[in-house]
Amino acid sequence: MKIGLDIMGGDYAPAEAIKGVRLFLEQSHDSNVHLVLIGNKDAAKPFMSELEPFQGRFTLVDAPEIIGMHEHPTKALKEKPNSSISMGFGMLLKGKVDVFMSAGNTGAMLVGSMYSVKAIEGVLRPTIASPIPRLDGKFNLLLDVGINADCKPEHLVQFAQLGSLYSKHVLGMENPRVALLNIGEEEGKGNLLAQSTYPLLKECQGINFVGNAEGRDVFTNKAEVIVCEGFAGNVMLKMAESLYDILAIQKGFKDPFLEDFNFEKYGGTPILGINAPVIIGHGISHALAFQNMIKVAEKIVSSNLTDLIKEQFKQQVDTPTEAANN
Amino acid sequence: MKIGLDIMGGDYAPAEAIKGVRLFLEQSHDSNVHLVLIGNKDAAKPFMSELEPFQGRFTLVDAPEIIGMHEHPTKALKEKPNSSISMGFGMLLKGKVDVFMSAGNTGAMLVGSMYSVKAIEGVLRPTIASPIPRLDGKFNLLLDVGINADCKPEHLVQFAQLGSLYSKHVLGMENPRVALLNIGEEEGKGNLLAQSTYPLLKECQGINFVGNAEGRDVFTNKAEVIVCEGFAGNVMLKMAESLYDILAIQKGFKDPFLEDFNFEKYGGTPILGINAPVIIGHGISHALAFQNMIKVAEKIVSSNLTDLIKEQFKQQVDTPTEAANN
Structure with a gap:
């Protein structure tokens, strides 16, 4: 498999991206995994000696242009066809890489995902999901965490389907339980969206x-997949991240559960429901985040997640259900 | 002032309620503050010796009936006129107490607030607010935290007004800053509700x-009052409470910031925007929670919060603004 990584993305690129690649290659001995590093050759040069021992396990593809973290996404993608992000999406579309990821301009990553890679037929709204640590050391999955701020019940049903496939095949949860994020325990509780979604999820x-x-x-083992619209998901996620920052980073509390809040442990946020795997990394990624992002990418590709999603939604398109066609 | 407390409400009542009263009376020496304890005399009897040293500073009002934690609110209030909650609201309406609070049946407390005490003229939706600890030891205010799951922009504007008055007069924040909970920093970001609310708050x-x-x-000093609909507010609040439970209670981490997540420190949730002060306590309140709930009640009454709210909304009714009349 060919894993495409934008080594120019993120505040500490390319140094930390390349260090992350080294960490991954040191740990992984699967010769089937080939890394395609996409980035400006000159910028990468001072750091490439890190990868000296791993010749043959990676290819550096020169992408002379760079999209900045704050550039306008659509404009930048259009005007910089030789940037790492543009080229990454191009290679993904042509099958030259099996997955593409970047910790760079999030907007450009989303635009590329939605308008180049595009939604799988039958998927109404691609979504982004975040692992949420739980006390037993495993991870639940919360989705959507920010790209779908206003949702209809049928979107949440699809998030449940997409999240279940991801939880099972990538996070390794058997028969993952799905819960609807809500403000009460019983059916009938909640806002209008939750009230309308509950019966659809039941069916x-x-x-x-x-x-x-x-x-x-959310931190318990009540359900492995928790679905919500992206507004609530995003405020919860950012609140959890800020508590990690306060308690673990600023105050220095040491605890395995707390440590699992560190996004670098899972590296990036997959976009679910598009025609090829894309992972968006955090702008402040260090080597550990890049290493783990590559690991997640490897799992996504080896599990054939995208094909499994296509298969499931193909069945729904062939056999329309109420949920998928409302 | 007369502070009305249901001593039968909560999982550990009346023992912990009465202990909380003792803690309050030990600490407070203001002879103007008279506690009106409402509850079943027989049930209270074994614990009343706790209050022996404070004769004259409290009155026990017998309320022979008891509303259970899981009874149907409307039915229970109607069928048990001699319960502590029914009698508490009756005394509040007649001015025999200046504030009423209970850690008992939340539904009954809400029904009594909405249908007996009723919304202040001009207030579209009474709301519940929760203090949120911040790093400097002060408290922000998050509202709504659960009774208004579906909101319109004009509701959020009123929450901002109600929250500002509470933050200033009860939490002691000078000129409290108001922020709109959102999933982006700039105007124009967020879901449809946030996008429509932002310009109204600006005006x-x-x-x-x-x-x-x-x-x-939410835990920083960016804003003292953070407004949102009750769905997001509730999931955030419950998530924060669960982290306190995991980190401080289960794992035993000691930290002043973390300790401020303990709801017992502020005791209860005020209902803002109704014609007389009501505070709803947590079902699992212990003595500390009752003590602090009484302290909050004292502040609410002495600050004339309800009159200040009436005054502000009277002006709005007299001089209709776009926000109040949409």
Whole structure:
């Protein structure tokens, strides 16, 4: 498999991106995994000696242009065809890489995902998901965490399907339980969206729906997949991240559960429901985040997640269900 | 002032309620503050010796009936006129107490607030607010935290007004800054509700609007009042409470910031925008929570918060603004 990584993306690129590649290659001995590093050759040069011992396991593809973190996404992608992000999407579309990821301009990554890679047929809204640590050391999945701020019930049903596939095939959860994020335990509770979504989730085939999850349940083993619209998901995620920052970084508390809040442990946020795997990294990624982002990419590709999603939604398009066609 | 407390409310009542009263009376020496304890005399009897040293500073009012934690609110209030909650609201309406609070059946407390005490003229939706600890030891105010799951922009504007008055007069914040909870920093970001609310908050007179606050900002000193609909507010609050439970209670981390997440420190949730002060306590309140709930009640009454709210909304009714009449 060919894993495409933008080594120019993120505040500490290319140095930390290349260090992350080294960490990955040191640990992984699978000769089937070939890394395609996309970035400005001159900028990368001072750091490439890091990869000296791993010749043959990676290719450096020169992308002379650079998209800055704050450039206008659509404009930048159009005007800089030789940037690492533009070239990465180009290679992904041509099958020259099996997955593409970047910790660079998030907007450009989203635009490329939505308008170049595009949604899988039947998927109404691609979504982004975040692992949420839980006390037993495993990870739940919360989605959507920010790109779908206003949702209809049928979107949340699809998030449940997409999240279930991801939880099972990438996070390794068997028969993952799905819960609806809500502000009460019983059916009928919540806002209009939650009230309308609950019965659809109950009827939805192929997911293991277990009812509502409240804010206090996200870190427990009540459900492996927790679905919500992107507004609530995003404020919860950012609040959790800020508590990690305060307690673990600023105050120095040491604890395995708390440490799992460190996004660098899982590296990046997958976009689910598009025609090829894309992972968006955090702008402040260090080597550990890049290493783990590559690991996640490897899992996504080896699990054939995208094909599994296509298969599931193809069935829905062929056999329309209420949820998918409302 | 007369502070009405349901001593039968909560999982550990009446023992912990009465202990909380003792803690309060030990600390407070203001002879103007008289506690009106409402509850079943027989149930209270074994614990009343706790209050022996404070004769004259409290009155026990017998309320022979008891509303259980899980009874149907409307039905229970109607069928048990001699319960502590029914009698508490009755005394509040007749002016026999200046504030009423209970850690008992939350539904009954809400029904009594909405249908007996009722919304202040001009207030579209009474709201519940929660103090949120911040790093400097002060408290921000998040509202709504759960009774208004679906909101319109004009509701959020009123929450901003109600929250500002509470923050200033009860939490002691000078010229409290108001922020809109959102999933981006700039105007125009967010879901449809946030996008429509932002310009109204900008135009709203008498509040100190400073823009958007993201999930990561709630514990900082970016804004003292953070407004949102009750769905997001509730999931954030419950998530924060669960982290306190995990980190401070289960794992035993000691830290002043973390300790401020303990709801017992502020005791209860005020209902803002109704014609007399009501505070709802947590079902699992212990003595500390009752003590602090009484302290908050004392502040609410001595600050004349309800009159200040009435005054502000009277002006709005007299001089209709766009926000109040949409």
